Amino acid sequence: MTISTDTSTSANSLTAPAPMTPMQEFWHYFSSNKGAVAGLVVIALICFMAIFADIVAPHSPSDQYRDALLLPPAWLEGGNWSFVLGTDDVGRDILSRLIHGSRLSISVGIVAVTASLIVGILLGLIAGYFKGVIDTIIMRFVDIMLAMPSLLLAIAIVAILGPSIVNAALAISIVSLPHYVRLTRAATMAEMSRDYVTSSRVIGAGPLRLMFICILPNCLAPLIVQATLGFSSAILDMAALGFLGLGAQPPTPEWGSMLADALQFVQRAWWVVTFPGLMILITVLAFNLMGDGLRDALDPKLKQ
């Protein structure tokens, strides 16, 4: 009895520290990248702003203060602290419009990324799993879409369907589809030759079980990275469409269309032009930083 306890304690004292769980390991690598953490913090702030826009924003985004047209930001001469970032040409508070605009950008990002992720994963899994003719057809289709710059294709789709937020979101999800299809297909093909897939097949797992339960979870890492980067391009494309008058229509507080409205005031009121663009830049940059960090943390091969 005593001997056995002795051996067990000595064995305990010799073992290495408990290995990190995958989540801890991920966080260990992710948090060592300062840029990525900064991106995460900014994204969290913007999401907070988007969710609680009604409480955070000092004014309603559509209230027009007729006695405060084109007011400069508060710290400048003539500024007013109740309109911190100034007002636009019809007297709407820019800060409040930016805060409400984040709601739109984030939700378009979520909708576009989710839609293209779901369809992309499905097509990619089918192409990678069945190979042959189906694969050729899907991949030809993907190649055609990749031959067009995403903004041009999005413009074409919106031009036909008519300009609106919903159509813009649809166009953005269609144009980001090819990346997800390609990634899923490549990952599926790599996993298909692994032993664990073969053994599940031998046990008698059907194609659906193999695709979604065996293979898919192992393909997720590159997809998560791509989805984060997809967020940044969705927000950027949405703003570009809004700027061209093909996305959100005025008076919706969307960052891109706010810029388009401000075009004629470039000479008189720099703040109407500067802040919406800065907001787009900060948001896109945050997603790109986090995407880079995720890639480093999830893909050990790329670690330098």
Next chain:
Amino acid sequence: MFQFIFRRLSLVIPTFLGITLLTFTLIRLIPGDPIEVMAGERGVSAERHALLSAQLGFDKPLYVQYFRYVGGVLQGDLGNSLITKEPVMKEFLTLFPATVELTICAAIFAILIGLPAGIFAAVKRGTILDHSVMTFSLTGYSMPIFWWALLLMLVFSVTLGWTPVSGRIDVVYWIDDVTGFMLIDTLLSDEAGSFTSAVSHLILPSIVLGTIPMAVIARMTRSSMLEVLSEDYIRTARAKGIAPWRVIIIHALRNALIPVITVIGLQVGILLSGAILTETVFAWPGIGKWLIESIGRRDYPVVQGGILIVACIIIIVNLLVDITYGIVNPRIRHSR
């Protein structure tokens, strides 16, 4: 080699057919009858509707319409604009040089800044220089270029008054259209000062359009250089006592450039779609502005034709890049 080119060429045909199918379908997805859309507010009588329908081939089955369309496209016939009644191809050809000029200048800007920045960052890896290059390039990569254009315009045109706000040249000059490239045409003409005016109009749009490609090139050059610099032959060259700059420029850069060249080629798509935004902001009379205006005017043949041509240009450039890559790198040529 010929086998490689042939194989690569044969891949282009289905892509081209796919794109024609796409543009053909797009135009038929417009809600409503195409002839009523063309007629606009006024509407057409039943007889005229039937006549137009027969003229434009809308009464034929869809596959016949498609083959006719592709046949027309192959002969350079993209239909006529609904507004100006001019052939789409003709309008495109008059506007295209402006876009090419802008795109080339933007590409030159991107390469001139991006390449050295990437090399410096790689050589000085881990220093403050490296970090700032990477920060700048990530910022450039995330830049909403339409805003960037407005910002530069605000600073350099409005506040400092150094550059003009929009257009290709001052209205006081009347330049004969010889090549369509303003820089060449102004040199050929004898109007004094017109060349300087053309250059000053080009500066801001080129910087704006070149920003994203510059960031991409800088990032790619850095990572490619880092990879090459860790190779054994670089260590050997250094051990032999070759001057450090010579190792970097002659030994490392030549090999590091191969992937960079591919990336530069792939920027054509980014440049052409970025041109849509840049041209809109700077009122640059090129195909980007033309496309956006046509969408606003619901001039569908122009939209259809314009998208088709731009997509074809991108396919052709990508093909050329692939073939060049095959020439430079035999491993690509012989792989299946």
